[in-house]
Amino acid sequence: MKAITQDAYGSADVLRLRDVDRPVPADDEVLIRVHAAGVDAGVWHLMTGLPYPVRLGFGLRAPRTPVPGMDLAGRVEAVGRAVTRFGPGDEVFGIGRGSWAEYACAPEAKLAPMPRGLTFEQAAAVPVSALTALQALRDQGRVRPGGRVLVIGASGGVGTYAVQLAKSFGAEVTAVCGTAKADLVRAIGADHVLDHTREDITEGTRRYDLVLDIAGNRPLSRLRRVLTPTGTLVLVGGEDGGRWTGGMGRSLGAVLLSPFVRQRLRALLSAERHEDLLVLTGLIEAGEVTPVVGRVYPLSEAPDAVRCLREGGVRGKAVIAVRP
Structure with a gap:
């Protein structure tokens, strides 16, 4: 099968389109004929192996899984013997491993039936980013009707879902x-x-019940200025440039400081759950949430998709069409 692969950590230049063996699903996994796959910041971190602690879980010298990609949408090709929810031919979306390929495996617990009315490209833009936004708002942020929410980084993959x-x-x-x-x-x-190129959002007088900072680098002290006295700050990722800590330094600082202040300071570690995919499906089918697909790339142009993501050129989420 055709797949994007990498033999070493590095920039998008390490990605190559090659022929590789089709994966074999484990007992609790589903083999999916991939039609589309998502591109997100997590893929970049795993591609580069940065910050360095990432390598402890994914391979010290080179990626343990040579095919990148997590988001996917496609049709079930085969199932492991312990799988009960899906069968061959079912259209599914969710999170697997090595989704930048014609076939990929995913645990049954990280998949759901595709929402009605979506294309494969739209469905592939949902899982990682929308799950992150949902859990940041609902679980960590405890968003309430009438609450004032500030979303920093609102035009990207996670941000467009967070707004909706x-x-x-x-x-x-x-x-x-x-x-x-x-x-x-x-x-x-x-x-x-608010246009961050024209104003400093931490200098105004308006205060928010919940601030969602997506892949930002503003110091905690400045973010706390725009919170109400008992407001909540949720950090989603972080891009402060450190090779050893990345955004983890700021997140750790938030967790350590939170018990000593009235404001709630949280760092999100999202979970990949079938149940939350069903929640998102309900919202999508009800018309309350719509995937924002900025650009669709063919599989052979996956390196360009990563470069565009890092340069900030993606509106919403970039998607790779494995089978247009």
Whole structure:
């Protein structure tokens, strides 16, 4: 089968389109004929092996799984003997391993039937990013109807879901993005839009019940300024550039400081759950959430998709069409 592979950690230049063996599903796994796969920041971290602690879980000198990719949507080709929810021919979406390939395996517990009305490309843009946004808002942020929510990084994969989900929970949403993407976040429901290229969002007088900082690098002290006295800050990732800590340094600082202040400071570690995929399916089918697919790349152009992501050129989420 055709697949994008890498033999070493590095930039997008290490990615190659090659012929590799088709994977074999374990007893609790599903073999999926992949139609589309998502591109997200997590894939970049695993590709580069940065920050370095990532390598403890995924291979010290080279990736243990040579085919990148987690998000996927496609049709079930075969199932392990312990799988009960799915059978050959079912259309599914979810999170697997090595999804930038014609075939990939995924645990049954990380899959769900594809939402009605979505294309494979749209469905592949959902799992990792939408699960992250859902758990950040609902579980860590405890968003409530009428609450004031600030989403920093609102135009990306996680951010576009966070804006829509916060609105579906009844919150008043202020979105932070660049000038070129302001119309996008307004179109998906943001009540207010702040342009981070024109103003310092931590210097204003407005206060928020929940601040969701997605892959940002602002110091905790500045983010706390825009919180209400008992508000909640949720850090989703982080890109402060350190090769050893990455965004983990700021996240660890938030966790250590939280017990000593009235504000709740949280760092998200998202979980990949079948049940939450079903929650997202319900919201999508009800028309409350719509995947924002910025650009679709053929499998052979996966390296370009990664480069565009790192340069900040993606509106919503980039997707790889394995079978257009």
